[in-house]
Amino acid sequence: MTDEPIISITKLEFTYTHGTRPALAGVSLQIGRGEYVGIVGLNGAGKTTLGLCLNGIIPHMLMGQGSGAVRIDGRDPWTTPVREMARTVGMVFDNPEFQMSQVTAGEEVALGLENVGLPYEEMVPRVAEALELVGLAGFDERSPMALSGGQQQRLAIASTLAMRPSILFMDEPTSNLDPIGKEEVFEIARRLNREAGMTIIVAEHEVEVLAEYADRIIVLDEGRIALQGTPSEVFGEVETMARLGLRVPQVAEFAHAVRGQSAAARRGPLPVTLAEAVAWVGDGQ
Template sequence: MIIEVENVSFRYAHSPEPSLRGISMAVRKGEFVGIVGPSGSGKSTFCLTLNGIIPHSIKGEFRGNVYVDGLNTREHSVATLSTRVGLVLQNPDAQLFNMTVEDEVAFALENLGIEREEMERRIRWTLKLVGLWAKRHEFPPNLSGGEKQRLAIASVLVMKPKVLVLDEPTAQLDPLGRKEVLSLIALLNREEKITVILVEHNTEYLLEYADRIIVFDNGRILMEGKPEEVFENVEVLENIGVRIPARIKISYELKRMGLTDKIIFDRERIVEVLRWAYQRRKS
């Protein structure tokens, strides 16, 4: 297991209630895990435990253990853990502060004591991977939202982490930017075999790409499983405010109307049932 979380609880200093309440989970190498849950359920707090920001940089009461690639986060600095787990947050502007795209990516490497040549090789590899090589001399604030977020991803990728944790990386982007970033994440998982943990409200995307979905509610894991298994719990999820992928919602309604006996995931099959129901109504 590349990530192991054992009974983790966390209460922010000055907060009366814990934000995480006994989270246990593990992530396999190469896995793509999607995290969903209502606002305030602890998703962001959980992400911050994965590279040691909690407990090292944010004060509070931390219980349990998180192991990243075998390292207990309590015993290693955020700098060391960041070479294993790259963390990307919602707002790309808050993560970029250098004068050029290239400097932004180089900056992350500066304290790692890497040789000049290897540095250049890594920067080239990363910028090509995220599709920003041609824009390497540009001023980051001039990039589009999607490009900025791809640059934020590049600046953690350049450290060659085995795991990428992304906390709603598309929340502030327009539809095009969102598409660019989500395709990049899928590519990094499929082609580069990077383990991905993604907090994302776009459940359509998660249904397509995630191997597993974890649902957070009130600081706990409410359920987890394959996307098809989890999203089948339409009523429970809608009750807590998790969006159901459109085709599952349609199929769920077909089942309620007695037109199928179970939820169908296959688009073609849904269309077939709808066609059949339409024909039946006409005749």
């Protein structure tokens, strides 16, 4: 991580044209290069809106009233064309099937590159590289519709990676996947983050997974940041999270429930992953 944040958001407010209240109501946020950030919040909290503000879909394709400043890797999405922003922020959405439009997986990955006018000879190695990164090397000629949900979502990730973005925003990427598919997607995200230094932002309800992988958790509530910190700091706030209507990892819930009833529970922050819980219980013996 360098000192200069890759994402800098100041007092961002946005109300959709047909919105009844601000979707974002004054969000200030800085994200470091190479950070892995999890965003949690109830339906309507503003998670998707925040993502769309990063890649310029808002305000260029979805209209509304906005104010504040957004700076993404040196660019201002409010004044930069969307196709230009797609080179910086890759977006992956919740339903992989809806993101597929081509006959073969290779064409699917090439689509974005065609849209930015990349010459064919540069496209071929980029497609191969992107498929390789998500573990789909050799899948070029396969039909996207014949892939499993997890593979389709990896293909959607490959399509954004082909643009070589520095930031990957995944919006509930595993909500339509089975456990194996979920695991595949999070494993890819972890590798991209750790090995390629990619900045990862993921809106996700799977708090157990976020506790495992994320450096920081941001809690959105009615368009505002209600809480942020390390997974341990945020998910350790069991009562605040419950008040916000949000889940914490079962491990943290359990530790919170037994706190005060065992020697272990009296010390230190609450565990939020299974490994931390095992150490925490062990410490109390």
